[in-house]
Amino acid sequence: MRALIYSNTGLTSKQIGLTGQVISDLKDQGFDLRIVCCNNILENCYANRTHNLIGCAVCQSRLHKILDLNHIDNSELISLQRYPEAYAVDIPSFDSLEKIFEFSYHDIDVGRGAASSIISYYRDYELNTTRFGSLIELEIRKAINVLLNFEKMIDDFKPDHIYLYNGRFAEAYPLFQLAKKRNIPFFTIESGAGSNYQLFKNDLPHSIDLTNQLIDSTWEKGDSQSREEIAEKWYEQKRKGTEPRTAFLTGLQEKGKLLREWIPIKLISRFLILLKMN
Numbered sequence: 001m002r003a004l005i006y007s008n009t010g011l012t013s014k015q016i017g018l019t020g021q022v023i024s025d026l027k028d029q030g031f032d033l034r035i036v037c038c039n040n041i042l043e044n045c046y047a048n049r050t051h052n053l054i055g056c057a058v059c060q061s062r063l064h065k066i067l068d069l070n071h072i073d074n075s076e077l078i079s080l081q082r083y084p085e086a087y088a089v090d091i092p093s094f095d096s097l098e099k100i101f102e103f104s105y106h107d108i109d110v111g112r113g114a115a116s117s118i119i120s121y122y123r124d125y126e127l128n129t130t131r132f133g134s135l136i137e138l139e140i141r142k143a144i145n146v147l148l149n150f151e152k153m154i155d156d157f158k159p160d161h162i163y164l165y166n167g168r169f170a171e172a173y174p175l176f177q178l179a180k181k182r183n184i185p186f187f188t189i190e191s192g193a194g195s196n197y198q199l200f201k202n203d204l205p206h207s208i209d210l211t212n213q214l215i216d217s218t219w220e221k222g223d224s225q226s227r228e229e230i231a232e233k234w235y236e237q238k239r240k241g242t243e244p245r246t247a248f249l250t251g252l253q254e255k256g257k258l259l260r261e262w263i264p265i266k267l268i269s270r271f272l273i274l275l276k277m278n
Contacts, residue, residue: 001029004157006036006150006175007165007189009047010062011055015165018197020066022163022189027070034157035072036149037063039079043142046169049121078153086145091137093129100127100136105144106151108181113173114139120169139170147174154182162186167204176204193245 003026007019026033038045040056048055067077094100094111103111117139118132119125129136167176167188179186180202190205192198203210219227237243 001031001161002034002157002159003031003161003163004034004036004153004159005163006172007163008036008038008042008059008063008171009045009165010059010066011047013062014191014195016062016066017195018189018191019063019165020070021197023066023070023072026163031161033072033076034078034153034159035067035076036153037077037079041080041082041145042171043138045171046117046120078157080146080149083145083148086141086148089141089144091140093133094136095128097125097127103140106147108147108174108177110140110143110147110170110174113143113168113170113176116168116173117170143170143174146171147178150175150178154178154184159184163189163199165189168206 005019005023005026007015007022010016010019023033023035037060038056040053040060042051044051048059089105092103094103097115100111100115101109103109103114114136115127118127118135121135122132127136162175162179162184164172164175164186165188166172176186176188185202187199187201188203188205190198190200198205200207200210222230234243
């Protein structure tokens, strides 16, 4: 069995550790692996938005450390390439978020991943060319380049499975969509409880439909004698801010009073983009 792995934000310590664990687990299962390395080709990424070269060097160093620990040799590595076609595509003007969502290349909606990245950067979903023109173009061209890379990788390696981290941002979303288009089973990787990872089969971790399915299946597997009591206790603790495994934002708040300083954040943008992704 062959597996293609793409996880490119080694600046995030937990993620690079989880990526190493996924590689280790797949090797133990006997998979023939190919790990895709950015190799400083991406113009930016979510963890390094300004393409800081020191940040790129740290990211690559951490990735190669993880690969060395897993005894991955050069024959198992694939580096992203720069495809001139991606930088010759005519990028139109966009007057709304919906128009960006609709922009596609090779029948892959690369604009959707680009918009998701920008919204995550700025917590602002009112995207258009007037406000974010150069960044929209950068993210779309980056997404097209990633798509062209993975079209060739899949043609050459012919993976039985694909593993990618998160999958929502411009540098990863094209692979998520390409795997769906070509009916290749895939798993998106996300942080789980504690130091564990969680795999989401054939969908994004942010999928509301998939989350509902997981909730329902977990509930059905639970002990029918105790699950309601456990659930009630958890919700009561969440309400009171005493649930021991969760970070709470109300720790400095005095009950019944507003904080002295209040910094408004456009949280609604985060939820809107996730809803529109499904």
